[in-house]
Amino acid sequence: MKAKSVINATGVFVDDILKMDNPIAKALVRPSQGVHLVIDKSFLAGNSAMLIPKTADGRVLFVVPWYDHLVVGTTDTPLNSHAEEPIALETEIKFILDTVAQYLERPPARKDVLSVFAGLRPLAAPKEGSASTKELSRDHKLIVSASGLVTITGGKWTTYRKMAAETVDLVQKNNGGDKQTSDTRNIALHGSRPPSVSHLSAYGTDEDLIMTLVGEQPELKNALVNGHGYTLAQVVWAVRSEMAVTVEDVLARRLRLLFLDASAAISAAPVVARVMQRELGWDDTQKEEQLESFYKIAYHYKIN
Ligand SMILES: Cc1cc2nc3c(=O)[nH]c(=O)nc-3n(C[C@H](O)[C@H](O)[C@H](O)COP(=O)(O)OP(=O)(O)OC[C@H]3O[C@@H](n4cnc5c(N)ncnc54)[C@H](O)[C@@H]3O)c2cc1C
Structure with missing residues (x-):
């Protein structure tokens, strides 16, 4: 396949791609696992989301109404390696259930969990080894390798448009294209219109x-x-x-x-x-x- 530019935007897998480009490339990402549980909405009185501001391990926990259910999470477990399908640890499930039990209408038991899923955050790897992911940067990183490969990683869902705009602008500049910058802030999402009560x-x-x-x-x-x-x-x-x-x-x-x-x-x-x-x-x-x-x-x- 031939292309003017290649953008590596593969989340926690950016280092695998970087190593294909340069086998001695330094790791950019330190994955951090986060787990969510889904339970019936009757565990929360009302329709407002709840933020538990300080958990036993000093973080925050959310209980958020989601598609007629409640999504509860999350955890922050640093990993040294990652699998393609991350799997929730028993300790993470127990931590979430024990914490929210103190705040919900009634304590949810394991049998009340309708779904449990784990994700991997692509946090920027620390310069020296660090035990806590709270100390890892949540900012994004945009780098260009000697070969011209452009890698974007880190960041947040909430900053995805800024990350995309910076990446597109950089690729344009590297390709000697015109000076026009990304116009994403003025473009509506596909299909956008105000929400209705329809299930669609x-x-x-x-x-x-x-x-x-x-x-x-x-x-x-x-x-x-x-x-x-x-x-x-x-x-x-x-x-x-x-x-x-x-x-x-x-x-x-x-x-x-x-x-x-x-x-x-x-x-x-x-x-x-x-x-x-x-x-x-x-x-x-x-x-x-x-x-x-x-x-x-x-x-x-x-x-x-
Ligand atoms: C549990 C958890 C909770 C989070 N909570 C929040 C939050 O509350 N607010 C917030 O803003 N952010 C949150 N985040 C962070 C947010 O999800 C990530 O920062 C964001 O998804 C990173 O986007 P990305 O596009 O860089 O990577 P990803 O979303 O991981 O996307 C990378 C994509 O590349 C694909 N891919 C990988 N390798 C290849 C390959 N070789 N070829 C082709 N495709 C490939 C993957 O399948 C994937 O679709 C959370 C993350 C987790 C895990």
């Missing part, structure tokens, strides 16, 4: 296109799984318009059901696979392989 509101203007699909194929308005508002139309939309190619793509990153309720996602998987088989022309073996690999991942989102 998060799709913005794309909601109208999903409803057109349902108009063409009325069976697509059938529910995906009991107890949640998802429909078959959302699976078709994810494949046709959101680049979903695996059962996990649909149930985790497009519909979020795996993050909200792992058991419901496992129940929905065969239906999702059937719809995707039709859309993508999978044979039966491909469909079974998809389901098997989804179940392997989904298992880690449940706790016993």
